Amino acid sequence: MDIELQTKTNGNHGATYLSKEQVTAGNGDGAAYIITDVGEEDGLLSAQTSGCNGGTMASDHAVETQINLEKIHTPQETSVVRRIKGELNEVIFWRVKLWMAIIILFFFIFAVIIISMLLCSVIHEDKDEIFDPSTFQVPQCFNGSFQLPNLVFTEELFTMSSNESQTLAGELREKLADLYRSSPALGRYFSKADIYAFRNQSLLADYQLTFLMPAEHQDQLRNITLSREMVYNVFRQFLYDQEPDKSGQMYIDPVSLNMFLKH
Numbered sequence: 707m708d709i710e711l712q713t714k715t716n717g718n719h720g721a722t723y724l725s726k727e728q729v730t731a732g733n734g735d736g737a738a739y740i741i742t743d744v745g746e747e748d749g750l751l752s753a754q755t756s757g758c759n760g761g762t763m764a765s766d767h768a769v770e771t772q773i774n775l776e777k778i779h780t781p782q783e784t785s786v787v788r789r790i791k792g793e794l795n796e797v798i799f800w801r802v803k804l805w806m807a808i809i810i811l812f813f814f815i816f817a818v819i820i821i822s823m824l825l826c827s828v829i830h831e832d833k834d835e836i837f838d839p840s841t842f843q844v845p846q847c848f849n850g851s852f853q854l855p856n857l858v859f860t861e862e863l864f865t866m867s868s869n870e871s872q873t874l875a876g877e878l879r880e881k882l883a884d885l886y887r888s889s890p891a892l893g894r895y896f897s898k899a900d901i902y903a904f905r906n907q908s909l910l911a912d913y914q915l916t917f918l919m920p921a922e923h924q925d926q927l928r929n930i931t932l933s934r935e936m937v938y939n940v941f942r943q944f945l946y947d948q949e950p951d952k953s954g955q956m957y958i959d960p961v962s963l964n965m966f967l968k969h
Contacts (some may be wrong), residue, residue, distance in 0.1 A: 837894060842918035845897070846932045846967075852945075853962035854909045856955050863904040875901035877956060878911060885944045886915070891931060892940060895919050914968070938965045 794805040802810075862870040882899035885891050895917040903912040915937065919927045930936070945960035 715847045749773035754873070785885070820919075839894070840866060841920045842895065844919050844921050844924045846895075846917040846919060846928060848915045848917075848934065848937055848965050849913070849968045850963065851910050851912045852964065853957050853959045854911060854955070854957070855962075856957050857909045859904065860906050863909070866903065871904060875911075881956065882913065882915065883939075885941065889940050892917070892937065895927070895932060910962070934965065934967045938963070940966065 794803065796804050798804055798807055857874075860870065862868040863874065864876065865871060878901045879899050885898070886896040886899070889896070897916040897918045899916075900914045901911055902914060904910070905912070917932050917937075919932060942960055942963055945958050945963060948957065948960075
């Protein structure tokens with residue numbers, strides 16, 4: 707029996723691709739060939755199977771390690787939590803426990819802050835808001851006129867003693883008084899507003915504004931706070947800020963505003 711074994715290898719990878727085994731038996735009447743192919747895929751499959759088994763083992767090992775770590779740390783963490791709970795439930799005095807004292811302390815601090823803020827708001831006084839109106843005795847007067855375009859001049863308005871004139875004059879006085887009393891700069895000095903005449907077909911109203919100021923600061927007030935420019939600009943700004951509806955009877959035309967200092 708002759709046995710011939712041929713092996714073909716790949717030089718680059720060193721893997722056997724073909725193995726042929728010839729077996730001759732007897733007188734050579736019959737020959738049996740056994741051909742075995744060992745491919746590159748078989749090597750890769752073997753490597754992959756080995757790799758997968760190794761990865762599964764590593765994964766199982768990691769899970770087992772994590773479980774062991776949890777078993778190690780869980781009792782420690784539980785003991786810490788129990789120790790903290792025990793400290794919080796300790797009685798400090800009488801029946802007051804530590805957690806109760808902490809809550810009471812927080813409420814106390816919060817109450818102190820609120821009370822301090824309230825006291826500061828009450829005690830704090832703005833020096834500019836402290837003044838004695840009885841010392842305001844020096845007058846500063848302004849005269850002028852403005853137009854009421856939505857009203858029609860009548861004979862009754864020509865006489866200031868008539869009911870129509872008195873009613874219209876009273877509404878205008880109230881409007882001017884509200885204007886200047888609400889002014890942060892001029893409110894404390896404003897005394898009164900008067901409407902002393904209605905004239906012309908376009909219904910012009912003649913007015914007078916009276917302000918009072920202390921004698922010790924009158925020069926400064928005349929030149930700055932109670933100057934003609936300041937009083938006029940406050941009035942004009944008020945007129946421009948009127949309601950957008952210009953059809954009201956008490957609407958005053960801002961362009962028609964006229965003012966001068968009365969000496």
